Structure formats: C-alpha cells, structure tokens
Amino acid sequence: MTFQGWFLILLFVGILLALTRPVGLWLHALYEGRRTPLHVVFGPVERGFYRLSGIDPAAEQGWRRYAVHMLSFNVALLMLTYAILRLQGVLPGNPQGLARLSPDLAFNTAVSFTSNTNWQSYGGESTMSNLSQMLGLTIHNFLSAATGIALAFALFRGFARRSAATIGNFWADMTRITLYLLLPICIAYTLFLIASGVPQTMAGVVDVSTLEGARQSILLGPVASQEAIKMLGTNGGGFFNANSAHPFENPTALTNLVQMLSIFLIGFGLTWTFGKAVGNTRQGWAILSAMVILFLAGVAVTYAQEAAGNPILHQIGVAGGNMEGKEVRFGVAASALFSVVTTAASCGAVNGMLDSFTPLGGMIPLFNMQLGEVVIGGVGAGIYGFLLFAILAVFVAGLMVGRTPEYVGKKIEAREVKLAVLAIAVLPLVILGFSALSSVVPPGLAGPLNKGPHGFSEILYAFTSAVGNNGSAFAGLSANTPYYNGLLGVAMWFGRFFVIVPMLAIAGSLAAKTYTPESAGSFPTTGALWVGLLVGIILILGGLTFLPSLALGPIADHLAMIRGQLF
C-alpha cells in the first residue's frame, strides 16, 4: 500500500461527503415535487408525457397501486428490450451486421437490464448492435435507476406521513427523477467523457494497420452516452465486454475517479434526503456513517490484499502487487477501490477482472453483495435495503430493552418485521440454493473456467451478483448457456421484485400509522451506539448466512495460495 493510494481513497470519500447535502437537497425537491430551475427546460416534456399517457401526476397512489403500476411499466420495458434483441438482425443501426440473440440470451439480458443488474452474459462488442445498445439497453439504465429512486421516495413517505393511505404517484416520481436529475447530469457527463477520449459516433469498425504492419480492427460506437448513465444509475452494463477496464470506456485515471464518484453520488445524497424527509437530517447522517464505516473496512482489506500481490508469482521472480487483470493506468489502488465501490453499490461495472483478484481481495466484492448491497447500494435500492436492516436493528434493540420498537416516529410492529425478514430472506435462499444446485448438476459444473475452490467462487459470485442486482462477475464462468442464462435470469428477477413488493407493503403499512413522539424510553437512532448496532446487525446477518459458503470458495483458495498449491 502507498501513501498515494490512501490519498486517492480519502479524496474520493471527502468529495462525496462534501456533495452529500447539495445532492440531497436537490433530491428532496424532487421528492416533494417542487419546481427546480430545470423545469424551464424539461417542464414541457414532463407535461407532454403525462398528457399523452393519461397520467394525473397529482393523483396519489396506495402501495398496491404504486406497486402494480411500477411492475407494469417494468414488464413493458422488458418486452420492448426482448423484442429489440430478438429482431436485431433486421433492425437498422447495426453496422457490424450482427445476428439476433438466442431466446435464452435475450431473456437473460432483458431481465438483467430491467432489474438494474446489467449482468453481461453477452460480449458487448461481439453481440450488440448500436441500436440495441441505445434503444434496448441505455433506456433501462435510466429507467431502472429512476424506478429505484422512486421506490426509495415511496418508502421515505411511509416513514414521513401520518395516518395516510397513499405513498405518492409512481409516474410522477419516475418521470421527475429521469428528467430533472439523471438526464441533465448525463448530458454534461457524456461531454466530459468524450473530451477525455470516450468515442461517441454511429460508425462501427475502424481498420488499422499497426506500426508493426499487422491488422487490427477497433470498434467505435455511441459509447459515452451509455457510459454516463451506466455509472450514475449504478447499472454497470458496459458497451464492451471488458467494461470499464476497456480504454474506450474509461481512458484515464481522472475518468476512473469521476466514474467512481458518479456511482456513489446519488446514494450518498439519498441518505440526506431521508433525514430531511423524516424531519431530522441527523437520521440520514447516522445511516451514512454506518455505510461509510463498512465501505472503508472493505476497501482496506481489498487494497491490502491486491497490493501484497500473489506469493506464487513472487516465487517465480515477479515483483509487486497483483496486476493480472488490471490496467496499468489505474494501478492497484484505483482498481481495488473501484471494485469495492461497484459492489458496495449495485453497479457491477469493473475496471479490472475480479476473477483474477487475490482470493481475499475478491472476497470483499462478493461479501459486499451478500450483505445486501446496503453499503451505499444501488440508487434507491441501497437506501430502501438499508432501511429494512434498520427495521430489524430497532426490533433487536426493542427486544433487548423490552419495549415496542420505534424508528423515526413510527412504531415498528410484527407486520413490518415479518415483511422485512421476507425481503431479506430472498438473498440467502437464491444465492445458496442456486449455487448448491449448480455445484452438483452437469450443466452447472460445465461453467467455471478455474478449477478447485476458485471454480466454486465463480459460481457463488454469479448468483450473488444476479440476486443482488449487481452485474459484476468472476467472468471466467461461461454463463452464456441456456442453464445459466435461465437460472440467473430468474435470480435477477427475484432479487429485484421480491424485495420491492414487501418493501412497498412496509411503506404502505408505515404511512397508515400515527406519529409516536420520541420519549425518554425511545432508543436513540442518531448516535454512535445506533451506528454500531446497524453495522453489527448487517455484519452478523451477512456473516452467519454466508461465511460457510465463503469458506468453501475464497478462504480455501487463499489457504491454497499461501501454501503454493495450484489447480
């Protein structure tokens, strides 16, 4: 580890902390449906969209209607993308003349992008036409992100409203977030990326005759416009197979820093928005503190492991940190940081190949996702996932002091706790169930590239990433088979919507409750004790559930590595 590496890490966190309140304020304006300076530009678009689709943005929805409208929209988007991918061969915007996708790959990809996962069973440059990238995939990067933030708003209203039957209007939330937050930032962001060397053209392949006289084909395309929202919306689906490791997606150390910042930007802001919504911004800072503690702990482990490098290669005479799968312009520190950022959030972008990380260096990204991606987390999804853990934490605290638990003025009762457990239980059921299945049936065992414990890590990582809606991979796994495409598609759908529906039910149930003012007997949810309890609950739940599986994969792999055992 170097001083410069830690400088980068602390600079990164410092910039985000400085941006938390301004971004939170902006989000709070959208949460309340207030006018912003950008309404001059996009206001007519917003009103036009409502008029054409027959939406009254002021019509409040109960949680059931909010859920049904959200799901209907997502199913419509899913079908659009499936159709585009299946018809790719006859549609325009296909300079490489690529064929249509197989049914299982089209299904997997459509679910992947709808659920904000962006798992890539496909290789970007060899599978997707420019039109598919734009119309099939980029729109999901915006709308799955907007959906996530809208859902967080709905849950915030559940906590903030008193004796209310409704939690907002899905269409108004989703449209405002897209038009007044995501799109404006992406316009500026795209221009920055282009200036830094990211291509933005409708052209396809350029033929090069290299300095040595060989032939090389370089693929161009509308990369920058997709890259911007891929990061800001914590999506992660790259234009190219190698994702943000590809120099055209992430050409410099500066673009790398900005990409990392944009992954966390909205997640940091939303914690502040939550505090503001429930009338005490310290509630938001307490949540953010717990998240940042877990985040920095993860960064420290991965950075230390990657900087220490692979002792097996040191024996052969190789110096320094682990550079297999990493890009020289980033080096070890910026690659390690990137991997922890994208898996803490549900971004799923990679700027180096996680499969080639050291065993424990790669275990942190895996464990981040197994914790439920609540360390900042995906846009919207992170904070609503975290609030499920907060409900469990006040419940545990309530058990310890023998009082009905309260959180931000709302009594937490059996119904909320049951629903929170239901939402959280999806994770271990799918991850452990599907990984166990794939470790014994032949089509599952055909997947891994690496042998030994590392092969199991590849399988475990895939299902963890899918159900967590992350999308990053130990990419050695050959996942583009009917077996994995199908099973991972199911995992992604469960991981997204089987968490969302119980979460919205909690929002509806909380909104209906009256306000319980804080009293001398209330457990304080702003101080250090609370932050410690949150961190403890998240680690204990995640640890107890997943440590055995980690022992079979990364931990066994680590022990093999220090003994010099090869597979």
Place this chain on the structure above:
Amino acid sequence: MGKDFTSALRPAIVMTILFAALLGIAYPLAMTGAGQALFPAQANGSLVRDADGRVIGSTVVGQAFTADRYFQTRPSAAGKGYDGLASSGSNLGPTSRALVDRVTADVARRRGEGVTGAIPADLVTASGSGLDPDLSPAAALAQAARIARVRGIAPDRVRALVDATTETSLLGAAHVNVLTLNRALDALPR
C-alpha cells in the same frame, strides 16, 4: 387489484414508447451530434495517422507489439491478442496452473533477453481489457537494453525516451503509452 392493473395499462405502454424515443434515440443522437462538433478527434476514437494518412492506431486503445526492436506490450487475452473486437482479461485465478505456467514462460523469455532482478508485474500479466495501451515505466525500462542492442543505439537514449514519455497521475499510476513511445523510438535520429 383488478382496477390497479387496468389503470396501469395505458401509462405503461405509452410511457415506454415516449421514454424509449427520448432516452434511446434522441439522447444518444444529440450527444453524438454534440460530441462530433465539439471533440471530433476523441469522439471518433483518437486515431493516429501516418504521413500518408493511413490509420495506424489509436492513442487510447492498445495494439500488439511483439518485435524485438519495439517496446513490447503486455500479454493480452483479447482474442489472439489485442483484438479490438474481443476485449477480455484472462480471468485466471491466483491459484490457476495455467496462469503460473504462462507467467513462468514469460519470465524465462525476459531472463533470456538479459533482464535481471525482479520482473515488473505488469510486464508478465494480462490486463483487464486485453487492450491496455500502457506499460509501467519499470516494465518499459526493463526492455531498454534489448532495444538499444537491436537498434544499435546507446541504452541511455532509450531510457531517456521512456522518462520523457512517462505520464504520472495522483489518481492512478505512472504509465507510458506504448504506441507513443514506439513512434518516438522510430523518430530517433541514428
């Protein structure tokens, strides 16, 4: 519940079409127009042309260098090496025999060229993209003696060239663009 579904139908379909047009067509096309107008070189791949106007590469994306007279690039898992249509890392894990065999062979080759001491890690490891345009300064300097020998020039001149081409960054790691470096090498007066 039934009413919730029927009321969702029209907005779901119409909003899908409207947003697809805005975000899937208008936004990328507008950004393409703006990018082509403001930053045409970068928007078209930062291509490098020779004196005759032929495209010889991109400063952003790496190309393979295998000849002894050039600074050689890192191992690549993109297709058969530096395939611009098949970016990929090796995905080999740290305990993979295939990884260790590959690195052992590359270390032996460098030793055969006369490189002594520890081998810079990036020189014998595959990058994440398979299209890494850079080398670390150490990996470039380790090749200076060979290049000086093959080209019949003083090793100090080659090393000075590496130093002059090295870019440092507080936000990443020091690196040398191999295409830029090799073009400078070709331009050196004998």
